[in-house]
Amino acid sequence: MKITKDTTTEEALKIGSDCQRCGRCCTYGSGFMLESEVARIAQFLKLPKDRFVKDFLLETEIFHTPVFKIRSLKKKDAPYGPCMFLEKNMCGIHDVKPLHCRVCNCKDGDDLHAWFMVHYCLNIYDPESVRQYDSYVKTGGRMIPGAELEKLFPDKQMLRKILSYERFK
Ligand code: SF4
Ligand code: SF4
Structure with a gap:
């Protein structure tokens, strides 16, 4: 299915679900989290929101819209590292992971990321x-x-x- 501006969130989720769960992409980077998703994921981890933000997220922005980047466990001087939530090649917050992680897969990732930014940023x-x-x-x-x-x-x-x-x- 071609990804366009008119692709709905439901359709993007369906396209993004084409994933073998090998964990490779999460070994080399992490996803983005919207402000509106933070409380839900903090609650899942039974952490106060402030502590969750401090320990797991980096504040950033895309197109002047505040979003969070999930921290990576980078080794010194390495340009990338695995997402903090990656556990034995599986997502440790799979059931509640942010929309960005749910829609972006390795197959259509570039278009899905562009779709995410246009719709949510x-x-x-x-x-x-x-x-x-x-x-x-x-x-x-x-x-x-x-x-x-x-x-x-x-x-x-x-x-x-x-x-x-x-x-x-
Ligand atoms: S939250 Fe889960 S799916 Fe998203 S980057 Fe981290 S390990 Fe991967
Ligand atoms: S999106 Fe691709 S690389 Fe990432 S876990 Fe799924 S199959 Fe593996």
């Missing part, structure tokens, strides 16, 4: 988010059909003002 009501998305696209970021800025943002005049910084907020 790009905020067309935030000019800075729109500008960062525009830079991402112009610098060769993965594009899925239907996620062109002109299609997502039909008000051409406003889009021009945002991209030219005529409109900051």
Whole structure:
């Protein structure tokens, strides 16, 4: 199934479920977690939310939207390492793992990651988010059909003002 801007979350989950659970991808990196998912996963681990964030997550942002990156166990100077939740090649939080981990597989991972960012990180009501998305696209970021800025943002005049910084907020 082709992944486009119109792919629903249900469809993305179905595509992402094509996974043999070998654990390889999680050995070389970790997924992203949305703010709205933090409390649920902390509760599953029976940890206070603050402690869970401090010990397991890194605060970051994608297209000016706050998200968390799950910490990796990197060896000194290594550019990558296994996800903190990887246990014997299995996901230790499989039953509650974040959407990003559920939709991204090794087969369609690039498109699924792009789909995730467009749906859950790009905020067309935030000019800075729109500008960062525009830079991402112009610098060769993965594009899925239907996620062109002109299609997502039909008000051409406003889009021009945002991209030219005529409109900051
Ligand atoms: S949370 Fe689970 S699925 Fe996600 S990166 Fe870590 S081990 Fe992999
Ligand atoms: S997405 Fe691919 S690499 Fe990752 S666990 Fe599944 S089959 Fe293995």
